[in-house]
Structures are given as structure tokens and as C-alpha cells.
Amino acid sequence: xxxxxQMCLYLLIFFQLVPHSVLCETDLLPNDPVELGxxxxxxxxxxxxxxxxxxxxxxxxSSGIYCYIGIVLQEQNRLSEAVDAYxxxxxxxxxxxxxxxxxxxxxxxxxxxxxxQLAETHLNESLVGTSDTVQAYIHLGETYLLQHxxxxxxxxxxxxxxxxxxxxxxYYGLGRVKELQNNFRSAIHQYRLAIEKNPYVPDAYYRLSxxxxxxxxxxxxxxxLTDFKRMxxxxxxxxxxxxxxxxNPNSPIxxxxxxxxxxxxxxxxxxxxxYQTAITLYxxxxxxxxxxxxxxxEKRELEKATAVYNKxxxxxxxDVQAYLKLGVIYINxxxxxxxxxxxxxxxxxxxxxxxxxxxxxxxYAGLGEKTVEAVELAMKAIEISPISKYYDTxxxxxxxxxxxxxxxxxxxxxxxxxPGHKAYESLRSDIQEKIK
Numbered sequence: 001x002x003x004x005x006q007m008c009l010y011l012l013i014f015f016q017l018v019p020h021s022v023l024c025e026t027d028l029l030p031n032d033p034v035e036l037g038x039x040x041x042x043x044x045x046x047x048x049x050x051x052x053x054x055x056x057x058x059x060x061x062s063s064g065i066y067c068y069i070g071i072v073l074q075e076q077n078r079l080s081e082a083v084d085a086y087x088x089x090x091x092x093x094x095x096x097x098x099x100x101x102x103x104x105x106x107x108x109x110x111x112x113x114x115x116x117q118l119a120e121t122h123l124n125e126s127l128v129g130t131s132d133t134v135q136a137y138i139h140l141g142e143t144y145l146l147q148h149x150x151x152x153x154x155x156x157x158x159x160x161x162x163x164x165x166x167x168x169x170x171y172y173g174l175g176r177v178k179e180l181q182n183n184f185r186s187a188i189h190q191y192r193l194a195i196e197k198n199p200y201v202p203d204a205y206y207r208l209s210x211x212x213x214x215x216x217x218x219x220x221x222x223x224x225l226t227d228f229k230r231m232x233x234x235x236x237x238x239x240x241x242x243x244x245x246x247x248n249p250n251s252p253i254x255x256x257x258x259x260x261x262x263x264x265x266x267x268x269x270x271x272x273x274x275y276q277t278a279i280t281l282y283x284x285x286x287x288x289x290x291x292x293x294x295x296x297x298e299k300r301e302l303e304k305a306t307a308v309y310n311k312x313x314x315x316x317x318x319d320v321q322a323y324l325k326l327g328v329i330y331i332n333x334x335x336x337x338x339x340x341x342x343x344x345x346x347x348x349x350x351x352x353x354x355x356x357x358x359x360x361x362x363x364y365a366g367l368g369e370k371t372v373e374a375v376e377l378a379m380k381a382i383e384i385s386p387i388s389k390y391y392d393t394x395x396x397x398x399x400x401x402x403x404x405x406x407x408x409x410x411x412x413x414x415x416x417x418x419p420g421h422k423a424y425e426s427l428r429s430d431i432q433e434k435i436k
Contacts, residue, residue: 063094096129168198
């Protein structure tokens, strides 16, 4: 759904606009209708995007404006109207890249409509003005493939890979070419490359499964078919969510659920994008910040995660989980003073947070500072919640405070609660060495 937007954003250069950044709906929206349209387009709010671009068209029609209008109509599957907009774009004087964009999208739309000769003409025309457009070669390859012009299709796909080897469509297209040429092993290789580039596209798994069966690799074929079913189910669910979001634009929980769906399939990049869109649209909806922060931590993007949890604390200063997460992030960033402040803030917000007392004790003990206070904090955590990991912290705090007998008693109790825990056993060995 986002491909058209990404392909045409370089039009901004020719409008000499300020570089676009994501805005919250509560922020001051751009006065310029083109910037406003781009803002809504990136958020997939197509009705609003169309209204903004149409306002720009009424002020000053141009080739670029009609390209943007065409993109919106294309995203809404209003293909005939999109064709009209792109053709209108070609009637205005404009830099070559903008006309190339209009030709590119005309080719894509005509291909979708089954008008393959027109698609081929416009895709080739797009390369006259801008010869290094990867998407043009990919769509040209598909157009040739649909016409069974296999050599031309292969040339186009290979050219797209030479320009940029990241697109899964190039390898999938080459796989289709090789399959139609009965070169099954080469086709299998290309399908596997397609999956390597993007493991979330079902079709490559399906074609791979069919060919593996053809060469009697039945077990591998079954595995590929299982992956196909899983990815098809995932793809269908994403589509259903998007349709529901489009029909219910004021339901932030739908974005949250869509992001969680991406997470379940380990598609963290798409989950981040969905969460960021939700935050832009609903800047005070706390659950989506927590989900975004969790994914950023998983991706080890700790600076960004810090900003997210700080934003939660700014919006909702009583959110103890935000301070706890911040403290742990700061420890991982070796910013211990910030971690101490965060855990203290958590305690101020919730005097019953055993985790906050435990974590602060652990930091003090680890730094070898305030070890007496570390023991007191660890005992407070146990008083609230007597679980093994808090006894481990108490043992460690005693150990750092050179109270080895007390430390041994605490870690032995932790091991009675969680027998065989490797870290606890290691600490017990360290304590026993001190007692000898």
C-alpha cells in the first residue's frame, strides 16, 4: 500500500518544499496544501490527502500536483481516474523526472488493467527521462512476462537487480521466467533469494513448494507449503486490518492490534511503522507507545526507545512502567546515574513497586556505592514480593557489602525457590569462595 508513495516522494525536490517530517495531528499542520497532502498520504489518510492535493490543484495546477492526485487515486483503486490524472500531468511543462513518474505510474495502472501494450509503452517512456528507476524495470519485467516475452523479461529483472539488489519482486520475477523456461533449479534459487529479501511474501513460498515437489524434494516442498499457508494467513489478516482501519479511522486500538500482528510474525520494521503512524494520529494513546518502546528495545535501538519512554512519562507522569523501562535502558546504555533517577521516580510514583526497589538495589550494589542502602532496598522488594530474583539481589547486595554469611543464606533461599538456576549457583560459588 505504501509503494506508490515511496516511488514518488522525490517530487518534493521540484516543489522546493521543506523536507517532510511526521507530524502529530495535534501539532500545527502545514499551511501549504502540498505539504499537508504529503502528510496525509504518508499516514494513508487518502480522502484527506486527496482534498489537500485538490486544493493545491485549484490554486496552481501543475504536473507534480496531478502526479500526487494520481497516486492517491491509485491507492484507492480508482484506476481509471488515476489514469486521467497522470495523463493530465503530462500536459504540463515539468522537469523530466516528474514526467517520468507520470509515465511510470501510467504503466503500472495499465498493467493492472491488463492493457499490456500501453503499459509497456509508458514504462519504456519513463526510462527515457530517468533511466535508473528500479521500479520501472521491475514492472517492465512483469509486463514482458505477462506477454510471455521471457528474454526481455529476464533482461529487465536483471537490470533492476544491477540498479538495486534489495527488491524481492526482481528475484520472484526471475524465478517465474526460469520456471516457464523449465529451468527449475534456477527458478528455485531465485525464489529462495526472493524470500531472503522479503520473507513475508506468500507467492514465493507457493511457487517454491510446487517446484520442489517437481524435483521430488517432498519434505522441503511440504515445509515451503507450510510457510506459504502461514504467510498467506498473515497477509490476509493484514489486509483485513487495513480495510477495517480505513472504515474506522478513529479507532487507535486497530493500529495497536495490527502492530502486534506484525510482531507475532517477527516483522518488526512494519510493526514500528504502524506504531509510529498511530502515535502521529493519536499522540496521547499510551498503549501504542509501550508497544513501540518494546519493539525498539528488541531491535536494540535504545536511544529511540529512551525517547519513547520519556514521552510516556511526559504524557502520563504516573506511569511506573515507563520509569522502570527507562532505568533498564539506561543500565544497558551504561548511563547509571540516569538509571538511578528513573528507578527513584518509579518508587515515587508507586511505593509498592517491588521491581523498582529491586532494580535500584541492583544498581547501587553493582556500582559498589551505597551498598548498605542496596541491602535495605532489596529487603523492601522482598517484603513486597518474596520471589527468587529479589532474594538473588539481596544476596548480591550482601555480597557487595561483604556480609558473606547473610549473602549465602539469601542465595540458598533463592535456589530453594528456583532450583538449578545457573546465575544463582554462580553467585553462591563466589560467596562460598569468600567464606573459605
